[in-house]
Amino acid sequence: DTAVSQTPKYLVTQMGNDKSIKCEQNLGHDTMYWYKQDSKKFLKIMFSYNNKELIINETVPNRFSPKSPDKAHLNLHINSLELGDSAVYFCASSQDRRTGINEKLFFGSGTQLSVL
Amino acid sequence: AQKITQTQPGMFVQEKEAVTLDCTYDTSDPSYGLFWYKQPSSGEMIFLIYQGSYDQQNATEGRYSLNFQKARKSANLVISASQLGDSAMYFCAMREALNQAGTALIFGKGTTLSVSS
Numbered sequence: 001d002t003a004v005s006q007t008p009k010y011l012v013t014q015m016g017n018d019k020s021i022k023c024e025q026n027l028g029h030d031t032m033y034w035y036k037q038d039s040k041k042f043l044k045i046m047f048s049y050n051n052k053e054l055i056i057n058e059t060v061p062n063r064f065s066p067k068s069p070d071k072a073h074l075n076l077h078i079n080s081l082e083l084g085d086s087a088v089y090f091c092a093s094s095q096d097r098r099t100g101i102n103e104k105l106f107f108g109s110g111t112q113l114s115v116l
Numbered sequence: 117a118q119k120i121t122q123t124q125p126g127m128f129v130q131e132k133e134a135v136t137l138d139c140t141y142d143t144s145d146p147s148y149g150l151f152w153y154k155q156p157s158s159g160e161m162i163f164l165i166y167q168g169s170y171d172q173q174n175a176t177e178g179r180y181s182l183n184f185q186k187a188r189k190s191a192n193l194v195i196s197a198s199q200l201g202d203s204a205m206y207f208c209a210m211r212e213a214l215n216q217a218g219t220a221l222i223f224g225k226g227t228t229l230s231v232s233s
Binding site: 110 | 148155161169214219221225226
């Protein structure tokens, strides 16, 4: 039973299209995240939600819109895809948003997005 | 300013040898947590070990140990008795408050470890 699952695993699309990535966690965690891993493998936080509330938005372009229908789900919608959006997008979750400095992240398996 | 620095882009080690992966961090917060993750070629992110700033002892998890030197702000990962399956990218990370509402893990650029037989 996968703890953090995201779909699809691979996404190949044309520039200008709109696409979505879905994420679900069954760990009962309160906080979920989206990270972007670029071609140099650098991992950067994009967004974080705590119990459906957006709490972190790291100056991501408006074309990226996260949505959390409930605390177990966090989706990422990307409008007008650009070449530079090609990356691996990781969903993650943790028990608490702030109080636990020892709160590790549980990651999904990643979505490889390729924009042609 | 870079919060997590991993200065070794690549490291090479023979099977059964020990290897140290370097990580230095920057924070003014007296309470912080440091993490190491492994990313094999298959792409998943695997949690390895955690060290809290107030922990009295260096963290250990099986063949992984953390050489925590608080005054130097370093948290090096030591892998003992390397195995071929240890070949992967290794990330050091620190939990940081990004605003009053939330924290997230901030990652270093990673070190690629190659283990040969």
